[in-house]
Amino acid sequence: MATTNTPHFTATVSGLPRIGPNRELKRAVEGYWAGRVDADALAETARALRAEQYAQLRAAGLDSVPVGTFSYYDQMLDTAAMLGALPARVANIDDELDRYFAAARGADTVQPLEMTKWFDTNYHYLVPEIAPDTSFSLHPDKLLAELAEAARLDVPARPVAIGPITFLKLSKAVSGQSDPMDRLAELVPLYERLLEELAAAGAPWVQIEEPVLVTDLSEGDLDAVKATYTRLAAAQRRPAILVSTYFGSLGPALPALASTGIDGIAVDLTADGAADEVAGTPALREMLVVAGVVDGRNVWRSDPDAALAALATLLGSCGAVAVGTSCSLLHVPYSLAAEPDLDPDLRSWLAFGAEKLAEVRMLATALAEGPAAV
Numbered sequence: 180m181a182t183t184n185t186p187h188f189t190a191t192v193s194g195l196p197r198i199g200p201n202r203e204l205k206r207a208v209e210g211y212w213a214g215r216v217d218a219d220a221l222a223e224t225a226r227a228l229r230a231e232q233y234a235q236l237r238a239a240g241l242d243s244v245p246v247g248t249f250s251y252y253d254q255m256l257d258t259a260a261m262l263g264a265l266p267a268r269v270a271n272i273d274d275e276l277d278r279y280f281a282a283a284r285g286a287d288t289v290q291p292l293e294m295t296k297w298f299d300t301n302y303h304y305l306v307p308e309i310a311p312d313t314s315f316s317l318h319p320d321k322l323l324a325e326l327a328e329a330a331r332l333d334v335p336a337r338p339v340a341i342g343p344i345t346f347l348k349l350s351k352a353v354s355g356q357s358d359p360m361d362r363l364a365e366l367v368p369l370y371e372r373l374l375e376e377l378a379a380a381g382a383p384w385v386q387i388e389e390p391v392l393v394t395d396l397s398e399g400d401l402d403a404v405k406a407t408y409t410r411l412a413a414a415q416r417r418p419a420i421l422v423s424t425y426f427g428s429l430g431p432a433l434p435a436l437a438s439t440g441i442d443g444i445a446v447d448l449t450a451d452g453a454a455d456e457v458a459g460t461p462a463l464r465e466m467l468v469v470a471g472v473v474d475g476r477n478v479w480r481s482d483p484d485a486a487l488a489a490l491a492t493l494l495g496s497c498g499a500v501a502v503g504t505s506c507s508l509l510h511v512p513y514s515l516a517a518e519p520d521l522d523p524d525l526r527s528w529l530a531f532g533a534e535k536l537a538e539v540r541m542l543a544t545a546l547a548e549g550p551a552a553v
Contacts (some may be wrong), residue, residue, distance in 0.1 A: 194507025412440030
């Protein structure tokens with residue numbers, strides 16, 4: 180079970196951009212593909228970008244920082260690599276990084292994975308392929324390394340991984356494989372081991388991302404959600420589990436998930452009716468709710484009155500409330516500081532990533548101390 184007396188947090192974001200404020204990662208990755216940048220230089224660029232982000236988040240006053248959302252290419256591809264589910268056609272590529280990029284963009288005669296839109300956003304992801312001979316195995320080195328890196332920087336880290344339901348629902352069956360969800364029973368023990376390793380590494384919380392729960396799910400899917408997270412919540416040694424959802428309200432998935440014994444749920448409160456839905460779920464009275472009242476998908480400033488009204492709806496209905504973004508800040512530009520020539524009237528309406536961090540902290544302070552405090 181989770182560590183007793185797990186501290187709650189008050190202000191966070193669901194995820195982070197990774198390309199770099201001046202597209203540093205894009206240039207480094209393309210340089211690696213062209214042979215102008217070696218693996219060590221690429222890794223150093225990535226490390227520096229992460230350190231800069233962590234410093235920015237701490238300076239903004241966030242008391243829980245997502246770690247593991249960084250990717251050289253795509254988080255679904257990272258999850259496939261973590262679960263040993265890269266396509267068999269790249270298995271003969273010896274170098275781990277080159278094998279990863281071959282799955283992403285092809286190599287010689289190797290076909291890359293298919294790419295499609297991440298829900299209804301402008302971001303795209305690579306679609307994992309599940310074949311009858313796909314043999315799942317756990318490879319958490321990347322996530323553990325980034326958690327250790329954050330610890331060295333004294334960052335209050337919350338490791339992030341895409342969950343088994345979303346991974347399989349967004350994967351593609353190939354070579355005669357039935358519905359990828361039929362393989363769920365093979366993944367759950369790997370997630371149990373992942374939780375154990377994260378606990379051993381000192382993580383107080385883990386964020387498991389399940390955005391697919393906001394889509395239309397069958398009764399069988401809802402049963403699978405409940406069974407999966409009941410089992411993970413019962414793990415003997417684990418961090419506190421935060422299941423993160425976004426891009427809509429949860430509907431029937433909310434009571435199913437809330438009844439499993441997990442410790443927290445992150446919800447998109449910019450969705451119509453979501454705050455009332457959360458407030459009306461009795462099982463949340465013992466849980467942390469990360470309230471996504473700052474919209475992570477658009478570039479407009481939040482309405483503080485509307486956000487505080489939504490947050491007030493949750494008070495007394497949840498064990499604890501933290502202020503967050505509706506989804507990852509991957510979907511917005513880094514900062515208005517990079518746009519000095521914007522029309523002042525337009526600028527007054529805008530909030531990019533850095534400004535949304537300030538909104539999260541401001542709303543968290545107002546929730547805790549009253550609006551007069553800000």
